[in-house]
Amino acid sequence: MFDLYYGDGLKQKARFTGGIVHRINNQASTVTCKPQGTARLPAFSIDGDFVIGGVFSIHLYKHTLRYNYTTVPEPLRCTGSIDYRQLRFSQAMIFAIEEINNSTELLPGVKLGYQIHDSCTSAPVTVDVAFQLSNSLDQAFHTGDNCSQSGMVMGVVGESGSTRSMSMSRIIGSFNIPQVSYFSTCACLSDKMQYPNFFRTIPSDQFQADALAKLVKHFGWTWIGAIRSDSDYGNNGMASFLLTAQKEGICVEYSVSFHRTNPRSKIQRVADVIRRSTAHVIVAFITSAELRLLLEELSREASPPRQWVGTEAWVTNRDMLKYRFCAGAIGFGIEQSVIPGLRDFLLDLSATKVASSPALTEFWEVVFNCRLGTCERMCDGTEDMQTLQNPYTDTSQLRITNMVYKAVYALAHALHNTLCLDTNSSTHCNKNKKLSSNEVLNYLKKVKFNLNGYDVSFDANGDPVAKYELVNWQKSHRGSIEIVTVGHYDGSLPAGQEFQINMNLMFMEGATKAPKSVCSDRCHPGTRKVLQKGKPICCYDCVRCPDGEISNSTDSLDCTPCSHEFWPNAESYSCLPKPVEFLSYDEVLGIILAAFSVGGACLTIMTAVLFYQHRTSPIVKANNSELSFLLLFSLTLCFLSSLTFIGAPSDWSCMLRHTAFAITFVLCMSCILGKTIVVLMVFKATLPGRNVMKWFGPLQQRITVACITFIQVLICTIWLVVSPPFPIKNLTVYKKRIVLECALGSAVGFWGVLGYIGLLAVFCLVLAILARKLPDSFNEAKLITFSMLIFCAVWITFIPAYVSSPGKFTVAVEIFAILASSFGLIFCIYAPKCFIILFKPEKNTKKNVLNKK
Template identity: 50%
Template sequence: HFPLLANLRFYISRGHGSSRAVKPVCRLRGTPALPQFSKDGDIIIGGIFSFHDNVITAKNIINFKEYQFAQTMIFAIEQINNRSDILPGVSLGYKIYDDCSSVTLAIRAGMALMNGYDEVMSDNPCNKPPTVAIIGHSGSSLSIGVATVISSFRISLVSYYATCICLSNRNEFPTFFRTIPSDNFQSRALAQLVKHFGWTWIGAVRSDNAYGNSGMATFLQAVQEEGVCIEYSEAIYRTYPREKLLKTVEIIKHSTSRVIIAFTTFIDLEFLIKELLLQNVTGLQWLGSEGWIATESLATEQYYRILNGAIGFAISNAVIPDLKEFLLSVRPSSSVNNIGLNEFWEDIFSCSINKATKEKIQCTGFENLNNVNNHYTDATELRITNNVYKAMYAIAYSLHNGITCESGQEASEQMACFSKLKVNFTTKSGERVYFDENGDPAARYEILNWQLSNNGGARFVTVGIYDTSLPDGKQFLMNNSAIVWTGGQNKLLRSVCSESCIPGTRKAVQKGKPACCFDCILCAEGEISNVTDSIDCIKCPLEYNANDKRDRCILKTIEFLSYGEIMGVVLVVCSLLGAFTTISIAAIFFLHRDTPIVRANNSELSFLLLFSLALCFLCSLTFIGQPSDWSCMLRHTAFGITFVLCISCVLGKTIVVLMAFRATLPGSNIMKWFGPTQQRFSVCTFTMIQVLICALWLLTSPPFPNKNMNSFKDKIILECDLGLPAAFYAVLGYIGLLSVLCFVLSFLARKLPDNFNEAKFITFSMLIFCAVWITFIPAYISSPGKYTVAVEIFAILASSFGLLFCIFAPKCYVILLKPEKNTKKHLMGKMPSKSL
C-alpha cells in the first residue's frame, strides 16, 4: 500500500484532475531542477534514473540500460492511460530526472518532485497535480538518500534495483517499496550455494556502498553459520585510487582460496577486473550477486578470461509485449519535455541535434534505431527492465484501488480505507506482484552460469532456480551437470583451507588461523572417529579396541591359558607326567614296602607324601582353561591345601629322621613322643590350619573370574581375581613358613651318616622348593597376561618335581638298581659322616 494515497483525497474529489482557479500562495526558492522527460497529467509519477555513470564526466559516459528503464516507465504509463479498466478518466503524467549516479543529485531530484514545479508548467506550484510516487533508483545508496527525504512527506519510492537489506526497515523507510527482492534473500541463498558446492575456504569482494556492505554482512553471517571460513574480505569502489585496487589484486593473487564471492555492482567490478586482466589473475571460481552476474557489458571476450564459469543469482528474465517496438519508435524533439533523448540520440548516431559541427553532422531525427545494437535496443535481457514495468503497474493499481475505495465514503472512512490498501495483481506473463509487510516482493532468482558463446564472450545459461515461495528444502532446484566451471572444466573446483580429515583422525585447529584451517591428527590408541572432519575422537568401550585405521571399534582378543595352545599343551603334559611319575614311584614303594629302605623311611608318610605330590601335579590343571567361578575357587584352595599337605609330610619325615637319630643314643626314649599317631596328628594339624584359612577366604571374598582390561589396550585378560588378596598371601605365607621350618630342621640333620641319607635329600628338596618360590614372586608380578598363570603353574610343577626327585629318586635307584644295598645291615652300618 502507498501512504501518499490518503493525500490525494482532496485532489480526486475535485473531479480527478479538474482545475480550479486558486490564488497563488506558494513560491519556489532557488533554481529548479529540470526533468529529462516529462508529460503533464492528472497525477504525476516521478522517475529518477542514472542516465550517466559519473557526474564529473556526464557528457562522456551514458548508461543506455537506464535509458531503457526510463522508456519502459513511459511505455507502461502510455499503456495504462489507454486502458479503461485501470484509472478510468484519470491521466497519468511523469517527470523523469537524471541523478548521474550521485546521491546529492538524487536527493535534489526527489526534492524537485516533491515541489511539483518546473519551468515548463504553470508558475504556481501549489496548483499543480501532486507527485504521488517515485520510481527509482538503480542503487541502494541513492534510494536511501531519497527515501529518507521524501518519507516525511508520505511520498512512496518504488525501486526496481535497490536491494539493500536496510531498506526493509519500516521504521526508517516507511514509504519505501521495491519490485526486486531484498539482499537478505540473496545473501542467504548465496551462503546456501557455497555450502551446496562444498566450498569452505573463500574470498569476498564487495562494493563499498550500502548495497555491497549490507549484503556482504548478511552473507558472511549466514555462510559462517554453515561452517565456511573467509580468507579475506575486500571493499572496492569505482572512485577508489588505483593503488587501493592494486592492493586488493595482490591479496587475491596470493590467497589460497579458489572461490571469490563478489557482492558488487557491475561498474565497481569492472574496475577490479581490468586490474586482474593486467596481471593475468585467472583460474578463480567467481560467485556473483545479481548486481553484475547478468550484465551484458561484462560478458565480453576480454572479461570472460577472468569471469569464465561464474555462477550467481539473477532476477528472472521476462518478456514485455510491444516494448521493443516502442523503444525503437522514439524520436528526438526540440521540446524541453524531451531533452534527455537528445543527448542519447547524439551519442548513438554521432550527430548534433541543433546544428552541424566540425566533428558531427546534424541529426535528421529520422535515424533508424533498428540498426543499433546496444543495451537500449536489446529486449532479450529484461530482468531489471521488467521490475520497472511492474513498479509502474503497482503504482497504477494502488491508485486505482484508492480511488475506488474513496468514492462515496466519509472523510474518516476514506482515511481508514487508504491506510489498508495493498497491491496484489498478476502481470500478463502470469507473474504475481505483491509486497510483504516490509515492502518487499517474493524472492525468485535464476541461477546463471557463464559459459562460452560463439563470439568468444559469455552466454548466460540458467542452471537452476531459487524460489522462496516453495516449501523449505525445495527452494533450490539445481542442475549440476549443466554447469561449466572456471577454465571450462566439468569437474567441481575444490576450495578448502585444509583437506577433510578422514575417519580415524580428528581436526586440530592451526594456531592463529580460522577454524577451516586445521591439521588431521590420528586418534589416540583406543579411540576412533567414524565420520569425516570429526572434531573429537570417541573412546571405545572397555571391551573394544580401535583398529589400525582408528575408524572402528573391534572386540578385543580375549586371552587366557587354554588347553589348545602349545604352552598349555606342554604344561598339561608336564603335569600329567609328574602325576604319572609320582604314581609309578608309589607303585614301586608299594611293591617293595617290606624292604628295609622303604620301612626305614617311614612308609606311611612316604605314601602320604606321594599322594600329596600327585595332587600337586594335578592341581596345576585347574589353572589351565577359561576361568570360571568353580575353577577360580578350586585352583587356589587346592594349590594351598595340597602343598601344605606335602610340606607337612616332608616336615614329619624330617622330624622322624631327627628323632630316629636321637633314639640311637644310649638311654634315649624320644621316639615314644613322636610315633605314628603323633606323626598323623601333626600332618592333619598343619593341613587343617590351611583348610581353615581357605575356608575363611571362600566365605568372605572368594576368587572369581575377571576380565582384566587395564593391563593391555588391545586384549582382555581373562583371569581369576583373588577376591581377598590378604587371604592369598596368608596361604602362600603359611606354605612358606612350613617350608622354611622344614628346611632348617633338615639342614640341622645334614651331618647324619651317609648311609642314612634322608635328611640330606630333604635338605636338597627344600632348598629347590624355596628357591623356586622365591624366584616365583618377581616373575609372577612382572609376567603379562596368561604368562602370569604359566609362571604359577611352572612354580608348582618345578617345586613338585624337586621334592619328588630329591626325596624319592635315590631310594628308587637303590630299590631298582642296587638291591644289594637294600638291607638292614647296610642301612645300620657305621660310616664316616660327610658334611654338606
C-alpha cells in the same frame, strides 16, 4: 530560497517549507512564485492527468565542478558513457505507461504522464532530482494571492542504487510521495521508521544474503574472499551475508571494499589482495560499474583462477560477460519474464523521437558512430536499430526490466484504486479528483495483482516475496559465454526447501566439479579439529584422537571415550570389544605349562609304580614306604593342581585352584616333615636307653600328617566362607585388552595359606639340615635338604615375580612355581633311589642298607 517578483517590480525573498512557497511580506496583490536556480529538465517527459516520476542512472558519472565562489555554480550535469541497460529500463517505464494509457481496464479515461530523470549514478544529482519531482517544471507559478503546491508527481519509480534511493526517500518521504524502487536491495530500506514511503519490486538483500550463504555452504566452500561496493548497498548486503555465513561455518580470508570514484591505486590494492589470497572463491556484493573497474585491473596482469559468486547487481548483466576469465561465475538473479511488445517498442526509434531527447541522441550517435545535425559524419537515415546487438536491444532475459515494469503497474493500480469505482459492467474513474500523494501511498500498501503470470504485492516492510533464479556463466558450443538458469530459490517455502539446483553447473576454468576452497582439509573420522592460533575457526589442524577415544564423524571437534570394555579400532573411528586375555590351552605358553604339569604327574605316577613293584626291596622299606607313597600321591596332586590355573576363570575354578594348590602342598610338606622326623627318631632310637620310636610310629605319623593338613583345610575353609576368590575382568593392566583373572577375595587368606606352606617348608629345611650328617647310607635328610632349598628358593623368588607380573603372566608365574617346586621335590628325593633300583640293583640290599660308616 525563492525570489518573489511583485507587480510593481519589487523583489523579496520567500522561504520553501514542506513543498510550499510562502510569501514573506504581503505588500502587493499580485504574487509570482519562481524556483531558485535553473530547473533540471527530465530526460523524458510527457504531460498527463497525473504524473509519475522516474529516476534512472543512465550516465555513469556526474560532471565534477570546481567552485570558485565568485560566480553562480553551473547546473549539475552528467558525463561519461551511457549505461545501455539503464536506458532500456527508462524506456520500459515509458512503454508501461503507454500500455496503461491504452488500457480499458486499468485507469480508463485517465492519462498518465511521466518525468524521467537521469541521476548520473550520483547521490547529489539524485537529491536535486528529488526536489525537482516535488515541484513543477514551470519557471513561475501562482494561484491568486498565495503560492501553492503545484506539479508534484503522484509517485516515483527509482532509484537503482540503495544509497541514492535512501537520499531520495528522505526528501520525497516528507511529502508522502510513494517511491517504488526496481533495483535498490539494501535491507536497511525495509525500516519503515526511516523510509515510510519506500517500496520495491526487487527482494531485499537480506534474502539474497541468506541464499548466497546457503549456496556457498552447499558447495563446501568454507574459505572465501569477499569484495563489496563501498556504499550502503555493498556494506549492508555484505554485513548480512557475513553474519549468515558465520552461522553456516564459513570463514572469510579477506573483506575489502572500494568505490568507483576511488583512485586507481585503491583498486590496484584490492586486485593485489585477490591475487595473493589462498581462497579460491570470491563473493562479490558489488555493482556492475565497480566490478567492471576491478575486472579491468585484474585483466592487466595474469591472476590465479577464481570462482566468482555474485549478486543480481552484476551476475545477470550481459555487459560483464566479456570478462572471460570469470566464466563459471554463479549467483542469484531476478526471475526472467517476457514483456510482450517491449522489443518492438525499444527498436522503434524514429528520427523525431531521437532528436527530441538528448539521451537518445547521444545513444544514437554512439552506437552508429555518426552525428545528428552536423556535417561531420552526419547520420544519413540508413541506420537500422534491428542490426544492433547490445544491452539496450537485448530482451532475451528480462529481469530488472520486469521490476521496472511491475513498479509502474503497482503505482497505476494504487491510482486506479484511489480514482476509480469498479462495477460489474464497467469502471468509472474521476480524473478531475483532487488527489493527494498520501492517498496513493495508503492504497499502494494494499496493492495486489497479477502481471504476466507473476503476483505483485508488498509486505508490511514494502518488500515483495523473495524469489530468485540461480544463474551460471557457461561457455556455449560456439565458445561464447552465456547466462544459464540452473536452479531456483523461493523464500516463501519452508526452511530447507527454498533452494534447488535443476541442472549441471560449470565452474571456473570450465570444470564440471566444484573447486575446493578451504583453509584446512576436512578432518576424517578418527581425528579432531584443533584450531590454529590467531586464525579463523576454518583454519585448524587434524589431530589423532588420544588412546581410548574415537570420532566417528567428519570435522569432529571432540573425541568420545570408548566404554571400559571397548577400545578404538586402528583408525579410531569405531569402538570394538576389547579382546579377552587369559592363560588358555590354545596358546603356546598354556600348552607348555600343561604339558609339564601332566608330564610331572605321569613321572610321579611312574615313580610310584616303580616303588610299588620294589616295595619289598630294602631301599624302599628303609625309607618309610607309607610316607613315600603318600608323598608321591600328594606330588601327583600338586602337578595336577596347576591345571586348574589354565583356562577361563570361573567362580568354581577360582576357588578350586587356590585351595587345591594350598592343601596339596601342605600334604606334601607334612609327608616330608614326617619323613624327616622319622630319620631323626631312628637315629635317636639307636642310642642306648632311648626308645623314642614308640612315640612316632606309623599311627603317630598318620595323625601328624592329618593334623598338619587339617589346619590348612581349616584356613582354606575360613577363606572360602569369609571372602572367597572370584573371577574379575581386569581393565587396568592393559589399555587394549581385558585380562580375565581370579581376584584373591581376602588377601589375608591367600597370604595365610602361602605363609603356612612357607612355615612348614622352613621347619622341614631346619630338621633336614640337622639330620643331614646322620650315619645312615640311605639317609633321606640330605635329599630333603636339597629339595627344601630348591623349594624355598622357588617360592621366595615367586613373591616379587608374582606381584610384578602383568595379566596372564601372573598365573604363569604361579604355575611355574608349583611345577618347579614339585619337580625339585621329586627329583631330589626320588631320583637317587630310582637310579639305584633301575641301574644299581647290587646296592639295593639289606647289607648295603645296614652298612654304616
